[in-house]
Amino acid sequence: MKNTGSNPSPGREGVIVAHLGVAVEVRFDDGEQARVRVKRNSGHVVGDGVTVCDEVLHRHPRRSELRRRDTRGGVHLVGANLDVLGIVVAPIPVPPAGFLDRAIVAARSGGLLPFVVVNKCDLPGAEELLEALRNCYGTTLPIFPLSAALRQGFEPLRLYFAQGHRGAFVGTTGVGKSSLLNVLCPEIDLRVGEISEYGLGRHTTTVSTLNALEKGGELIDTPGFRDFGLVDISTDDLSLHFPGFEALGENSCRFRNCRHRSEPGCAVAELVARGTVPADRYAAYLEILNEVESDEETSRRRDWKK
Ligand SMILES: Nc1nc2c(ncn2[C@@H]2O[C@H](COP(=O)(O)OP(=O)(O)OP(=O)(O)O)[C@@H](O)[C@H]2O)c(=O)[nH]1
Numbered sequence: 001m002k003n004t005g006s007n008p009s010p011g012r013e014g015v016i017v018a019h020l021g022v023a024v025e026v027r028f029d030d031g032e033q034a035r036v037r038v039k040r041n042s043g044h045v046v047g048d049g050v051t052v053c054d055e056v057l058h059r060h061p062r063r064s065e066l067r068r069r070d071t072r073g074g075v076h077l078v079g080a081n082l083d084v085l086g087i088v089v090a091p092i093p094v095p096p097a098g099f100l101d102r103a104i105v106a107a108r109s110g111g112l113l114p115f116v117v118v119n120k121c122d123l124p125g126a127e128e129l130l131e132a133l134r135n136c137y138g139t140t141l142p143i144f145p146l147s148a149a150l151r152q153g154f155e156p157l158r159l160y161f162a163q164g165h166r167g168a169f170v171g172t173t174g175v176g177k178s179s180l181l182n183v184l185c186p187e188i189d190l191r192v193g194e195i196s197e198y199g200l201g202r203h204t205t206t207v208s209t210l211n212a213l214e215k216g217g218e219l220i221d222t223p224g225f226r227d228f229g230l231v232d233i234s235t236d237d238l239s240l241h242f243p244g245f246e247a248l249g250e251n252s253c254r255f256r257n258c259r260h261r262s263e264p265g266c267a268v269a270e271l272v273a274r275g276t277v278p279a280d281r282y283a284a285y286l287e288i289l290n291e292v293e294s295d296e297e298t299s300r301r302r303d304w305k306k
């Protein structure tokens with residue numbers, strides 16, 4: 001174990017704050033940090049709680065896991081024990097249809113609370129976007145309008161994290177995630193620089209880090225994950241976690257695997273008929289359901305061919 005402070009004694013508890021491929025950086029409960037070697041593909045991720053005993057890592061059970069799927073269908077664990085997922089949108093580029101709903105469903109199915117950041121509020125079109133999002137999600141999620149370029153509007157977001165939340169940001173290319181991170185966590189780049197001094201420079205581009213925020217809370221930054229253009233969800237996730245179906249509460253559909261299409265005894269259909277779920281939200285749901293079903297069909301066919 002390479003030590004960045006005094007010698008850690010065996011059996012100390014901490015959290016993984018950086019993953020370097022062949023080693024992880026552990027921050028112990030007293031604030032001291034040390035590097036521990038791990039096998040490549042050890043399965044440890046940033047955010048994992050660990051006990052270090054005789055230079056060996058013992059991982060604690062996780063309360064949540066954030067995953068992403070690559071374009072070839074491989075699943076990657078991005079971080080552990082996150083509480084919140086910040087979905088970043090902006091007036092430009094316009095969020096792709098269904099992006100927010102899919103990202104919200106992905107967060108909830110991973111056990112994370114989603115929130116929305118509307119960046120680039122200095123640009124025309126921001127008011128309209130914000131208004132549309134407030135109408136759609138305002139009662140179910142926190143929405144933070146801000147401008148990373150002007151460094152304005154960050155206080156409510158900082159206070160939100162300061163409640164003790166550990167989170168990550170996702171969003172499509174160009175919405176300003178890097179700019180946002182730089183305002184919230186200006187030391188991220190510095191820390192990556194430090195890591196390269198240990199001769200692991202080649203890995204610095206894929207380093208994922210857990211960063212403490214000034215006023216409290218933590219942010220996981222994983223380059224490569226931030227671009228969440230293609231959000232992978234299942235039909236089960238969608239029918240359970242679609243934003244707008246919260247009014248369902250304990251009223252369940254007759255069939256446990258109800259897709260809320262035209263099944264008898266569907267509680268969602270009832271809410272739509274009563275106007276509790278607006279018709280346009282239901283239409284958005286059906287559209288995504290069709291897409292997800294067709295994606296699932298495609299991957300089933302691909303698996304058969306293997
Ligand atoms: N007007 C305006 N432009 C912004 C703001 N935040 C970021 N930008 C610009 O938007 C562009 C994209 O910003 P990035 O921070 O690189 O966006 P990103 O989401 O990290 O993009 P990727 O790295 O491609 O995923 C840059 O030209 C930024 O200068 C903002 O608040 N207002």
Ligand SMILES: [Zn+2]
Nearest residue numbers: 253258260266
């Ligand atoms: Zn139903």
